[in-house]
Structure formats: C-alpha cells, structure tokens
Amino acid sequence: MRSGLRALAEIARIDEEADVVVVGLGCAGAAAAIEAAGAGARTVVLERASGGGGTSGLSGGVLYLGGGTKLQRACGFEDSPEAMFAYLMASVGDAPDELKTRLYCEGSVAHYDWLLAQGVPFKETFYLGVSGEPPTDDGLVWSGSERCHPFRDLARPAPRGHVPQHPHQTGHVLMRFLIESAKRSGARIETDARVTALVLDADGAVVGVVASRFGVERTIRARAVILATGGFIHADDMLRRHVPLALRCKVRVGAEGDDGSGIRLGMAAGAATLHMDKASISLPVTQPWGLKRGILVNAQGQRFINEDAYYGRLGEAALFHQGGRVWLVVDDEVFEEPDYVKRVAAAGETPDELERELGLPGGSLGATLALYNRFAKEGRDPQFGKQADYLKPLERAPFGAIDCTTDKAIYAAFTLGGLATDADGRVLDPEGVPIPGLFAAGRATSGLAVGSYSSGLSLGDGTFFGRRAGRTAAAG
C-alpha cells in the first residue's frame, strides 16, 4: 500500500484492541479523549513527544469564546451567540464554514462551563491593556478586531478572549488540566509513540494505527482514529507548496510536531484538504497600543489597513497583500518604544526626507500623510475607518518609520489549512463523503479560521470540535 497506509489483511499481529485511538495530545486530542473515554469507549492517546501539550501547551492559552459566558457577564459585558456569529462569519476569511461557526457560537457558553468543569481556572477580571495575551492573570481580554472597522458596524463588539489564570502565556495551564481530566476519564495515554501508518480494511475504512515507540512497532486496532496532530508550520516542503510566503516569517508558532504528518496520513487515506494556502500571520507592531496612532504604509507609500485592527489582521494584510514590505510611520509625538518590533528603519525631519530614506516613491508618503492628517484633525478616517481614539495628525518632526518588513520584523506564522471535516469531526473525501473510521480535530483540520484569525480561535476550535469528534467516534 501507499506510504502512510497498511492493509489490515497484511498485518501479522494486532497488539491491542481499542475503541478509539487519538493521535496527538494537544488541546484537540485531550478534549477528544475526555469525551470518548467519558462516553465509555476504550480510548488510547498516542503522543509522539515525551509529554502532552503540543503547540497548545506552548501557546498564550487564549480561548475565543462568547455569546454571554459566565466570565463575560462577571466582567460586565453583554454578548450573544448572534453577535459572535456575525463577527466570525465576517472576519475569519472568504469561505467560512457556516455550520461549524453556528454550532460553535451556540455552544460557546456551555463549552466555557465545560472547561470550568475540567478544573481550568479563570479569574473573573478584565484586562484592557493589549489584545491577545494579557501579561497579567486576568481572565478576559479583547482578542480580535471586534471594535474595529468594518466589524464594529456588523456586530455588537464584546471581548471574547478567555484566558486561564496564570501570569501571561497560559497554554500550559489549560493543558495541565485537560490532560489530568483525560487521565481521570480513563483514557490510556502513551507518550513517545509516533503513528506511522493508518490501517485500512478492504473497503478503505480506517480500522487502526501502526505506532512506533523507541523503534518498536505496535499495531492497535480500533473502531475509530482521531487525528489531532496539529498543523504544518514546520514542514518546509509543504509550506513551499502551499504557503510559500510563510517561509519568510521569522517566527514559526508551533511545537516540533507541527510538521503536517497527520494531515499527510489523512490524505493518504483519501481525505480532502481545505485552505492549505492560508496561515495566521501576526505582526505585533502596535504594542503598546499608542502606536496604533501611526500609519502603516506599503512600498508605494500608501496606507492599506486601519492600524487599530488586531495584529493578526495586520500581519495577514502585510504579508499576503503587500508582500511583507511595510513600515509603521510615526511622528515625534506618537513614537514610543515598541514592545516587539524594535528596529527603526529611517528617520527624517520631513515626510520627504523619511520617504527618501526608506526608498519610497517620490511624493508618495507626503501625499499619504497630507490626506491622513487632513481628516485625522476632524477625528475621521474615511479611507480605512480607524477608531477616533487613534486618530492624530502626524505632524511633529522628526518622523520615523518602524521596520515591519519580513526581513527585519517579527512575523509569527502558523498554518490554518488541513483535513476537510464535517462538524462532528468526520474526515471527508473529495466528494464530501466521510471516510469510515477516520476523524480529526484542531489544526490538523480546516476549522473556524479559514483565512483570517482572531486570538483564541485555535484553542477554542480545537477543544470544541475535539470534543465533538470524541463523542462521534465513541458513538461509532
């Protein structure tokens, strides 16, 4: 059979029988295991690293949840599944999965309660300072572009970043509780176990896996296999084929296991893939937030986005639409030390001087600033709709440009494409027909974010649809 596949008829020995095998112990695998084992299925989790956690454990820990969770209400925010749905459908990319998005928004309040029930702690306080990952142990944070053009006019904004309690970067907290819960549920967890092949029966159904542990191969037969193996940000060959621009990003967000191996196993078994060309690209240049008062310009000296948008949105626009050649232009009043993107590319006493230093086309930056300043004085941004809070004419010399090119700045990338699944985690073939016995969840699949990102969608999507895959697989 092809690479990544083994025929059941040719397997000499079955070493173990299970109901459900979960491949990978990040957030999606843990959630799947909890639900599968909780439903009474004999569940085995195989993790190739020496411990669970994966990319989820290294992450900021933000879960994108809403619709009026306990935490949102405790912090005094109103939200509704409808508002959350409208925001996500408008913001996640050109081809959102409407059914997944609807289920996610309608189930979000209950999913938060489920996280609490697993013991994951959330402090019922709100942090305003940054978007994404708070440097404090606060529980709620803005984590997307909800208050920004054009989304503020499409859906009532609410902060939806739910962050387990811990000072900064709390993915490991989430994973500690989820892994403990998986163990309590009765799932058997085996680390250092790398799945090398899916076992197919004569009808093409997936009926088990071959796993290698310290060089010893074992075969586990199972009614269902759930691939929760993560994305492919560490697979240069796949990036070159599908998202070549991601190769230019200085930071690749993902544990070592995000090498696409599970996606390729699924494809070998006949799975379709979706949105393999899409990636989340964070360009964290507007931290501290006062820097949103600057303007981002491209190689033609033009603005191209409202600078108050979520830093993931800035990165996607900068890399995919401007080829990674952008600068944040500030004046003396607006300038402050950026938290992450440190290099000043040029400075000048006039816009023309700055433009020359940057090598931008003659007159372009001056024209852009003149138009921006003219309306900023009135508290308006008719071209890009930046919030009035961040509109200030850029007039006080010297002028400076923070280098946001891919050569010099932090672009933090991870992939969004993966196996095509239905909303219950069944892996689909190119005709949209489920491959019997094969399930997937998390970054190994194409999930909620199909082209554009808000912080917390990965952990939110992974746990939510991981649970659904676990339940479906257990029900067989």
Add this chain to the structure above:
Amino acid sequence: MRSGLRALAEIARIDEEADVVVVGLGCAGAAAAIEAAGAGARTVVLERASGGGGTSGLSGGVLYLGGGTKLQRACGFEDSPEAMFAYLMASVGDAPDELKTRLYCEGSVAHYDWLLAQGVPFKETFYLGVSGEPPTDDGLVWSGSERCHPFRDLARPAPRGHVPQHPHQTGHVLMRFLIESAKRSGARIETDARVTALVLDADGAVVGVVASRFGVERTIRARAVILATGGFIHADDMLRRHVPLALRCKVRVGAEGDDGSGIRLGMAAGAATLHMDKASISLPVTQPWGLKRGILVNAQGQRFINEDAYYGRLGEAALFHQGGRVWLVVDDEVFEEPDYVKRVAAAGETPDELERELGLPGGSLGATLALYNRFAKEGRDPQFGKQADYLKPLERAPFGAIDCTTDKAIYAAFTLGGLATDADGRVLDPEGVPIPGLFAAGRATSGLAVGSYSSGLSLGDGTFFGRRAGRTAAAG
C-alpha cells in the same frame, strides 16, 4: 472502496486491455495520446463529450512559447530560454515549479517544431494591436506582462504568444490538428465515455478505469492512466471550498467538463493537490490599449497596479487583493469606448465630483490624481512603473470611471490548481511519491502558472507536459 475507486479483485470482467488510457481529449490528452501511441503503446482515449476539444477547443488558441522559436525569429524577435525562464519564474506566482519551468523553457523551441510537425499552421507575422488573442490570423503576439514593470527589468522582453493561423479564437484549429494527429498515431478515441472510477490493485497502484457510455459500464485494464480532464471552474462546491472569490466572476472560462471530476478521481487514489486556491482572472478593461492611460483605483481611491500590465494580472490584483471593487478612471482626452467592459459607473467635472459619485472616501481620488499627474508630466510613474507610452496627466474634464467591479464588469476566471505531478507527469502523493500507474497533465494538474497567468500558458503547458506524460506512461 471509496467513491471514485474500484478494487481490481472485485471487477467481474475486464472488457479491454490497453497499455495507456488517456482520460480527456483537450490539448493535454491529445498530446499525451500522440506520444504514447507514437511510442508503440496501445492507447485508448476516453472523452466524455461527444467530440474532442474541450476547453482547448473553445480557447483563443494562444500557446506561450519562446526561447527563439522559428516564428519569433521570422518576425525579427530575439529570445532565449534564459530570458523566458527569468520572466516565467518572476511572473507565474509565489511558488513556481523550477524544474517544470526550466524544462519548458529549454524545450520550447523544439516543442514549437513539434506543433509544426503535427500540421498546426502558424503565419509568420507579428500582431501588435492587443495582448492575448489577436483578431487577425497573425501568428505572434505579446501575451503577458513582459514589457511591463517589474518584469522588463528582470528579463529581456519578447512576444511569446504563438497563435495557430485563423482569424481570431483559434483553439479549434489547434485541436483539429492535434486530434487528427492522435488518430494517425494509432490511438483509439472513444467519445461519450465518462470515466467514473480508477481501478486499483491490492498495492494501491492504478491499473485501469471504469467508464460509462450511454449507461453501459466497461472496464479497461491498463498499465497507465493519464488524467487530462481539465480544471474545476464549473464545480461550485470546489470553488466555494478553495477559491470562493471566483464565484463572483461573471465569465467562467471552460468547457462543461471542467468540473474537477478528474482531480477528485486522482485525490481518491491518494494524490496530493497544489495551489487549489489559485485562479486566472482576466479583467479586459484596457482594450483598446489607449485606455491603459487611465488609472485603476480601489475602494480607497488608491492606485494598486501599473495599468499597462497584462489583463490577467489586472484581474488577479483586482479580485484577490482589492475584493473586486475597482474602477478605471479616465479623463476626456483618454476616454474611448472600451471593447469589453462597457459600463460607465460615474462621471464628473472634477475629481471630487467623480469621487462623490463613486462613493469613494473624501479627498482620496483627488490626492491620487494629483500625485499621478505630477509625475506623468515628467513621463514617470515612481509608484507603479507604468511605461512612459501610457503616462499622460488626467486633467481634462469631464472625468469618468469605467465600472470594473465584479458586479458589473467581465471577470473571466479559470482555475490553476490541481493534482501534484512531477515533470514527467507522474501524479504524486502527499509524501511526493508517485502513485504507480497514475499520470496527469494540463489543467487537472498544477502546472507552470501557480498563481498568476500569461496568455498561452495553459495550451503550452498542457501540450508540453501532456507529451511528457504520454512518453513516460508508454515507457512505464
């Protein structure tokens, strides 16, 4: 087995034995059949329509060839494989296939001679009037952005559109000669025969096809199957998943058979796909060429491209980077009746009035025109590098805007993504390993154009790599 696959062991009767089965009789299938049969292989071509030709037969007939073909030399143009390679590598998208591109450029002169040997007629005259498809029977034409920024500085320009002799739209001429040649070569051609499944042996190798003809199913066993089934511009479900913006294009370029069926057959057999999100999008608004003196502006009233670029390049930029919301702004001196995009969206005595009529942000169009005009007077375009021939200040009222939005204008789309193949036409699995017995060519594969197009790449690529697939399959 899964949809699209049949196990050899379960096939009751083999109706025919062949060496090579070619699926689809467009340019790639015809070229593959000519070479396979010419090499002595028993070759059967199955075409689901009632006659051959497919999208190739409906096309303009342009083949992108160069490197110093007889036709280029007869028309007085110098070219080299190196210049052609440099142009293609820079212009076809972010992730060009270097090996395919190199082979194509190095083999282009001989490939033109091969076309002559099949009897395809080319008149040795050059047509300057338009890019793409000449309305005359001239043989050579500019068919890309070779003379435009940034390519003119990267590679010595040469016209490379080779057009079979016939007044306008000559794809049917090409196909008539190729089909005749395929018949002479000894290939058996069966029309109205739709391949519904690939036959796999126990090792997963492709060993034949099941075809349906007027409701009667037949099985043909073969050493090799070549999928030459075209793209998927008529598969709404696939467009929705992979290229949702293409659904907004008014014109879908392709014969009915371009429904992705062959791509899905290949995927069912374990093939990887590449660049499924990419499409060629033509926006033919700069014909007559004098209209290149206008400026294309986006919804922010900004320019975004050099307007002298090939109309496919304009369409890609307008749809994929500007969301299909663009207008061609002209003044009274530049305005003339466009050939294809007819609707005037607005007119005004001043830029401000035009801007209001179009609903563009206040001051934006005036600022854009002021900057453009300032440099156009000097014969320069520092922002986008439009050729001096087309630089003229737009100052003479009234001003007008030709509607180039997807709602109102012609956007002509076809897909560029497809099965992953090596340069010899072998279909590759996700690990890059050939699937035994399976080959593909033409739009069913990811070929030379991996994200951006020049006229003639489809027929050029399809015939060139179709021939290679035919030879490899026959040698198999």
